[in-house]
Amino acid sequence: MENWTDSYLLDISEIDKQHRGFFELWENECRNADLNNYDQLKNIVEKLENYILEHFKTEEELLRKSGYADIESHIAQHGFFIQKVSEMKLELNYKNTLLFEKLTMFIKKWFISHIMQTDRKYRDEVIIYLSENPQ
Numbered sequence: 001m002e003n004w005t006d007s008y009l010l011d012i013s014e015i016d017k018q019h020r021g022f023f024e025l026w027e028n029e030c031r032n033a034d035l036n037n038y039d040q041l042k043n044i045v046e047k048l049e050n051y052i053l054e055h056f057k058t059e060e061e062l063l064r065k066s067g068y069a070d071i072e073s074h075i076a077q078h079g080f081f082i083q084k085v086s087e088m089k090l091e092l093n094y095k096n097t098l099l100f101e102k103l104t105m106f107i108k109k110w111f112i113s114h115i116m117q118t119d120r121k122y123r124d125e126v127i128i129y130l131s132e133n134p135q
């Protein structure tokens with residue numbers, strides 16, 4: 001499974017730090033998960049979910065400040081993802097190990113393709129905004 005690589009960098013330090021942090025969290029939590037402990041598995045999914053929610057908040061705030069024109073469709077993608085994860089999370093109640101793996105893989109794969117495709121679209125505009133408005 002893909003790990004962090006510098007090709008994911010957007011050159012927006014706060015966002016890059018959080019993106020990289022997601023991969024660290026995913027590795028730390030999922031690598032040693034006890035697949036027989038469903039409370040723990042649920043807890044891991046919630047940690048990933050909360051981390052990503054916090055990240056979305058930061059990102060959406062930055063897009064708002066930057067006046068990014070396509071912000072609504074970007075936020076809609078975040079919303080779609082959150083909805084999908086909360087649906088898939090219910091499947092954990094079936095206590096099937098494969099569903100945990102399917103869910104955590106989905107989260108990671110979605111995150112990667114979101115960084116590489118959707119986040120890339122705001123990159124230039126946000127970099128210009130930050131260069132004119134140092135935080």
Ligand SMILES: [Fe+2]
Nearest residue numbers: 059114118119
């Ligand atoms: Fe995003």
